[in-house]
Amino acid sequence: MTAPPPSRPSPDRAAVLTGVGGCLPPTAVSNDELSVRLDSSDAWIRSRTGIRQRYFAAPGTATSDLAVGAGAKALKSSGTPVVDAVLLATTTPDRPCPATAPVVAARLGLTGTAAFDVSAVCTGFVYALATAAGLIATGAADRVLVIGAETFSTLLDPDDRATSVIFGDGAGAVVLRAGEPAEPGALGPFDLGSDGGREDLITVPAGGSRQRLSGRSPTPAERYFTMDGKEVFRHAVQRMSASARAVLDRAGWTPADVDHLVGHQANLRITNHVADEVGVPRPRCFSNIADVGNTAAASIPLALDQAHADGVLRAGDRVLLTAFGGGLTWGSTVLTWPRLDHI
Amino acid sequence: MSETYDRLVELLVDRFEVDRSEIGPDTKFEELDMDSLFLVELLLVIQSEFKVAIGEDAATPGDTVAAVAGLIEDRLPASSPSAAAASATAERS
Numbered sequence: 001m002t003a004p005p006p007s008r009p010s011p012d013r014a015a016v017l018t019g020v021g022g023c024l025p026p027t028a029v030s031n032d033e034l035s036v037r038l039d040s041s042d043a044w045i046r047s048r049t050g051i052r053q054r055y056f057a058a059p060g061t062a063t064s065d066l067a068v069g070a071g072a073k074a075l076k077s078s079g080t081p082v083v084d085a086v087l088l089a090t091t092t093p094d095r096p097c098p099a100t101a102p103v104v105a106a107r108l109g110l111t112g113t114a115a116f117d118v119s120a121v122c123t124g125f126v127y128a129l130a131t132a133a134g135l136i137a138t139g140a141a142d143r144v145l146v147i148g149a150e151t152f153s154t155l156l157d158p159d160d161r162a163t164s165v166i167f168g169d170g171a172g173a174v175v176l177r178a179g180e181p182a183e184p185g186a187l188g189p190f191d192l193g194s195d196g197g198r199e200d201l202i203t204v205p206a207g208g209s210r211q212r213l214s215g216r217s218p219t220p221a222e223r224y225f226t227m228d229g230k231e232v233f234r235h236a237v238q239r240m241s242a243s244a245r246a247v248l249d250r251a252g253w254t255p256a257d258v259d260h261l262v263g264h265q266a267n268l269r270i271t272n273h274v275a276d277e278v279g280v281p282r283p284r285c286f287s288n289i290a291d292v293g294n295t296a297a298a299s300i301p302l303a304l305d306q307a308h309a310d311g312v313l314r315a316g317d318r319v320l321l322t323a324f325g326g327g328l329t330w331g332s333t334v335l336t337w338p339r340l341d342h343i
Numbered sequence: 344m345s346e347t348y349d350r351l352v353e354l355l356v357d358r359f360e361v362d363r364s365e366i367g368p369d370t371k372f373e374e375l376d377m378d379s380l381f382l383v384e385l386l387l388v389i390q391s392e393f394k395v396a397i398g399e400d401a402a403t404p405g406d407t408v409a410a411v412a413g414l415i416e417d418r419l420p421a422s423s424p425s426a427a428a429a430s431a432t433a434e435r436s
Contacts, residue, residue, distance in 0.1 A: 047376070238387070273384060276388075
């Protein structure tokens with residue numbers, strides 16, 4: 001089933017990217033370290049995922065700690081420490097209630113600003129960008145801090161080889177400001193979608209109302225993240241490819257116009273496959289998954305921060321963002337990379 | 344071997360970075376270090392390139408390259424492969 005195309009965005013007020021930052025916990029965990037417990041090997045993990053290491057937060061750290069680190073850097077990068085709203089995309093909030101964004105805002109000295117979480121698993125950051133762009137388009141906000149932050153390690157079954165080698169912890173953030181649709185950094189159009197009929201493919205079964213009202217206690221395994229790897233691979237490739245094509249079409253770009261495809265860092269083989277399907281040469285497909293693993297909602301802003309820091313993203317480069325996650329959810333957008341200071 | 348087999352070999356070399364010298368008709372995918380997840384990916388590539396759908400259960404890592412080429416040929420329409428490609432449309436078009 002195909003949703004009708006969205007109406008044209010408001011022509012006069014766009015969300016323009018004006019700052020970027022990232023934050024990783026201090027401890028990198030190598031494939032060899034994980035392999036001891038998992039009967040795996042560095043070669044096996046690399047060939048199947050492209051991942052060389054990931055970062056795990058230490059006891060005493062929470063998602064908000066990483067979010068504050070990334071948010072502070074993005075605000076500094078933007079040159080102005082003030083925003084009207086803070087959006088936090090996360091699968092791993094500090095608590096089930098309340099949302100984590102308000103405490104992140106308060107710790108950034110932004111008490112009084114609107115602040116809420118966005119929950120769309122690995123698509124969360126793209127959903128949050130679209131939400132922030134909406135806040136700006138309606139005039140509800142002039143500047144928005146959008147953060148993707150995860151302590152995904154808290155959901156992982158340490159004995160599950162299929163998931164525990166893939167995911168890692170981290171946070172990335174961008175600052176958006178009101179601006180003109182034609183100026184560098186302007187986001188959009190967007191393509192967003194979901195298919196709740198396949199919610200079973202990526203799930204943490206316990207901890208929500210479904211389990212709590214079931215009348216029975218959860219098994220230990222139900223508290224962990226589970227994923228049907230093969231089905232997720234198939235859906236991820238097909239949904240991201242279709243969404244990326246849709247947003248390119250709406251933007252009036254061809255695959256040849258794309259200087260950098262920054263996809264959700266799910267698995268190197270998935271992002272390479274998406275690049276092939278969309279028609280973007282693999283060398284234009286930015287990847288930092290080797291160094292950080294799959295950081296879920298944090299993966300795209302962490303990749304943007306890394307690509308900016310490395311000088312891969314240069315002012316004027318045309319960038320395609322695409323993501324896929326649990327829900328199922330997916331989303332894409334485009335922007336021309338703006339001139340940003342290196343901090 | 345058939346044109347379909349030759350195209351399948353090209354896909355294995357270009358998309359999966361398999362060493363061409365390791366591929367023969369009787370080579371099993373598991374001998375190319377391709378596990379079940381690789382096979383999911385291969386079936387997606389086959390769907391995209393040949394415009395034919397092969398169910399996940401129809402092929403295993405223990406199958407040979409020639410056997411999968413045969414699965415593709417069984418599903419190709421009677422008309423030429425290029426005509427089939429031209430008539431196929433993407434899911435969200």
